[in-house]
Amino acid sequence: MANPMRIRAAAKEGVTEVRVLMSHVMETGQRKDSSGALIPAHFITELTAKHNDKVVLSAQFGASVSTNPYLAFKFNGGAKGDKVTVSWVDNKGDSRSDEVQVS
Amino acid sequence: MRNALKLVAVAVAAVVVAGTATAQSTADDIAKYREMIADGNPAELYEMQGEELWRTLRGPKKATLEKCDLGMGPGVVKGASARMPRYFKDTGMVQDLESRLLTCMETLQGIDPKLVIDGKFNSGERKTMDALVAYVVTHSKGDAIKVDMSNPKMKELYALGERAFYYRAGPMDFSCATCHGEDDKRIRLQDLPNLTTHKGAAAGWGSWPAYRVSNSQFWTMQHRLNDCFRQQRTAEPIYASEVTIALSVYMAAKANGGEVMTPGLKR
Amino acid sequence: MNNQRRATLKAGGGLGMLGLLAAAGLIKPELAEAAWNKGAFDAKTLDAAMSAMGAGKPMESADVQISAPDIAENGAVVPVGVVSNLPNTEQISIMIEKNPNMLAASFDIPAGTLPDVQTRVKMGQTSDVYAVVKADGKFYMAKKEIKVTLGGCGG
């Protein structure tokens, strides 16, 4: 089971900045283990962020995104207490969704 | 001949100056890089897991760690790691954070310390330890390093730590001092704190444990020391063994008064 | 649903599982609707990746800005931010020329979201990093070289 994300969303002067840390190995499929066997690719492929019910960002990731991915973006509007939800799915079908209130 | 030597000296000086200029711009670029990744330390992910684990019923005794005494009273996490290693009356030993957590896991939860001591990094109970450490050290961030050196055992471990620090051995003749005994040195592009000074010890001790971007792992001080010895080409230090506590006391005492910046973010 | 999505589904790529999960109600439908552009992510050359994205040969634009360090202390974590000053920016993509798979990430920017994203990517070696922006249906780009250094004791 995937570990939770850390999401921070802060509203300032009409713009909400969202910063997300995801817990994921982001394995490229090109690395070998100590016995020389290829470690299968395992990485987040898609991500969606919503402000209340509105999609504010959708992203596609490849294996070149760093382990424990970081993402920061901004959207107009958003007020203290609003809900920001971030969801991801990886290439093995694992998924995770977490939400946070705008501060 | 003498003139020729002088010429060489001038040429060397010129190279040194030119070298310093490029080294400076490289150092600035690296500083910029570090600044850009400073926000969003993945150690936070470990901290979240650690906080959860702290409150989770685990081990044969199905207990949490909420009564664990890290030296500030049962369950007090705030400021605890800033004061470690410290002498604990109940065990009669000087303990660093990891060895103290082992005591709590054993007494409260019934978890065998061997699972960690003989374990492998990044797996099993050592992985649990990583998360717990991340949780605890985050709650001393910004505090002053405040290690109580009044106990005679602390003093003895300091003296032993100092001897371990200068102990040269192995096929490469290295000691800790080889890399950490002088100011303003670096390995490759990584600055090496001079751990024999307050300033260097505060920078080094104060910024570990840390998340390492090069291998995407959170490293406790036990892990940091283990890898220093690996690179020294010595035999492997036993997890939470006396040498690891002694070196920790040596560094922490030198660092006293410095700022806790944990969890750090390292190459 | 665009052509890319249909083609990928027909090919039975990595999205089969997603569909199943969506059907089972395990993931929210809007997540499954987003199309992971397998062709672009699997592309081995810059041209192939660009064409799979429908970008062709984007023109260089000063309105696309990359914020990234000149030197990365470690290639495993290289911070890359992209800001677009082009009106109606719909999409921002980050590509690393010398990585085996050059497309690292692609962001769809709906109205109301600022064309300003930051993430971190892996780089195997010193390389040009491209920011490709789709605005008003047209593609633009900027590039910047990031040096990747070897570090530590190397053991």
Place this chain on the structure above:
Amino acid sequence: MKMKLIVPLALAAVFAVPVHAASSDELDMKAREMMKDSFKETGIAKKHRMLQLDFQEACSQAKLPPTAVMKQIEAEQMKTIKWPSDGKYYGDWKEGEKIAISGRGLTWRDKADAENGGGCYNCHQLSHNEISYGTIGPSLLEYGKLRGNSDEMVKYTWGKLWNAKAYNACSNMPRNGDAEILTEQQIKHLMAYLFDPESPVNKR
């Protein structure tokens, strides 16, 4: 000398009160025990690695040993230097560069038969092209260009690469040849890297 210490100390331990402050000799002894007991064998990193050679022990303090001791160590270490068996000092600078860059080998994760690196860049600046270099040792940029290739300079460099302790008893630099970190052939490659005019150490 060390053996004699053990008996009185063991006795002292029996009568010792818990707060008794250990003397410097006792601490030295405890430290030696600690350096033995706190380590375990893993892979090729055997426990005997914790035992010290005489010069290692002499160089295990914040202060350098007295000049006479240093001179004696240097004279002994000088005897360990093996000069090239075929009289040829230079290999291939391209191979030398790889050795200079690699910091691998001899850790408990390495295999016994693995080829070790020289780890030169960990501590030294060498070529114009590599910006990631350490500063524990002096810059060796344009080594051959600046120093020339007189017999004296070539021999000194070979000797220094083989056993740095012959020239500075407590040098931070490993005894590459003497401790069998690098082979004679690898040292030849490093020599070429340092002296060859075509090497990026000398050619911009």
